[in-house]
Amino acid sequence: MFELILMCPEDRIESVSDALDALDALSVSVEDADAQTDAEQALFGEPGMPPPKDGWQRSRVVALFPTREAAAEAQQLLSVQDFFEGCQVLGLAEVAEQDWVRLTQSQFAPVDITPDFWIVPTWHELPAQAVRSIRLDPGLAFGTGTHPTTRMCLRWIARKGGTGEGAAVFGRVLDYGCGSGILAIGAAKFGATDIDAVDIDTAAVESTALNAEANGVQLRAGLPDKASGQYQTVLANILATPLRVLAPLLCNHVAPGGHLVLAGILARQADELKEAYAPWVQLEVADSEDGWILMTASR
Numbered sequence: 380m381f382e383l384i385l386m387c388p389e390d391r392i393e394s395v396s397d398a399l400d401a402l403d404a405l406s407v408s409v410e411d412a413d414a415q416t417d418a419e420q421a422l423f424g425e426p427g428m429p430p431p432k433d434g435w436q437r438s439r440v441v442a443l444f445p446t447r448e449a450a451a452e453a454q455q456l457l458s459v460q461d462f463f464e465g466c467q468v469l470g471l472a473e474v475a476e477q478d479w480v481r482l483t484q485s486q487f488a489p490v491d492i493t494p495d496f497w498i499v500p501t502w503h504e505l506p507a508q509a510v511r512s513i514r515l516d517p518g519l520a521f522g523t524g525t526h527p528t529t530r531m532c533l534r535w536i537a538r539k540g541g542t543g544e545g546a547a548v549f550g551r552v553l554d555y556g557c558g559s560g561i562l563a564i565g566a567a568k569f570g571a572t573d574i575d576a577v578d579i580d581t582a583a584v585e586s587t588a589l590n591a592e593a594n595g596v597q598l599r600a601g602l603p604d605k606a607s608g609q610y611q612t613v614l615a616n617i618l619a620t621p622l623r624v625l626a627p628l629l630c631n632h633v634a635p636g637g638h639l640v641l642a643g644i645l646a647r648q649a650d651e652l653k654e655a656y657a658p659w660v661q662l663e664v665a666d667s668e669d670g671w672i673l674m675t676a677s678r
């Protein structure tokens with residue numbers, strides 16, 4: 380494989396990426412050329428919303444081609460286009476052959492949620508201190524236990540699960556936006572037995588069912604219309620915008636005296652979430668990590 384590496388100003392990224400696609404690039408990635416420096420710019424987007432910007436002030440665009448000839452031809456064709464003005468070719472390089480499976484696996488080590496509750500990829504030995512564990516491989520669906528939002532939900536589950544007999548503590552559980560199913564499986568590991576896990580993405584539903592089976596956990600995975608009635612525990616790690624829209628639906632699923640646990644919210648979004656949920660529950664910030672917060676409420 381060969382990489383064509385370009386530097387583009389923000390207003391050229393869309394045209395250049397589209398052109399690379401049309402030139403049969405196998406993949407095109409866009410990164411902040413100033414990442415890891417003082418000039419790095421954080422850009423957060425939300426599903427259903429336009430991105431805050433098309434890209435960074437200075438973006439490094441890397442296109443992958445199957446042969447050197449294809450990469451060189453793309454370079455030649457691009458460099459004579461009007462929209463390429465202001466862009467630069469940084470290089471054309473061969474991608475060294477590697478054991479990609481091993482390289483990918485080496486990036487996922489066991490992750491501790493509490494000192495004795497761990498997320499462990501299937502190719503790793505269980506750490507000796509893991510009294511409870513979830514065996515999970517990174518797949519198509521979000522949720523490997525490394526993201527702060529997932530970790531905070533799992534910490535809440537572990538704290539709650541430590542307060543008594545799991546099935547009674549959690550009651551009926553709804554994991555709304557289940558991704559890999561990690562929260563539903565985590566609740567099961569702390570004793571929950573009556574669990575629905577739903578997602579709009581069918582790949583997530585499949586992944587949840589497979590991960591549950593691999594962990595010896597029984598749950599019902601399905602699309603959102605599979606959620607029915609009221610639950611003692613409702614977990615939703617999505618993002619602030621969908622969480623605002625889902626407020627009436629999620630609150631109606633929380634049984635009287637039940638718990639609502641929301642994640643995917645940035646610290647600066649706390650007030651807008653409190654306001655959106657105020658007609659039903661009083662949300663409070665219960666945890667925070669790396670700029671993300673966990674918000675909880677009882678009904």
Ligand SMILES: C[S@@+](CC[C@H](N)C(=O)[O-])C[C@H]1O[C@@H](n2cnc3c(N)ncnc32)[C@H](O)[C@@H]1O
Nearest residue numbers: 521522529556557558578579580583616617621
């Ligand atoms: C950030 S991931 C969380 C995955 C997992 N629950 C975790 O905590 O790691 C959010 C998931 O919510 C799903 N999702 C997004 N909008 C949704 C909606 N309106 N209804 C149901 N699921 C949704 C996405 O497909 C994705 O799998």
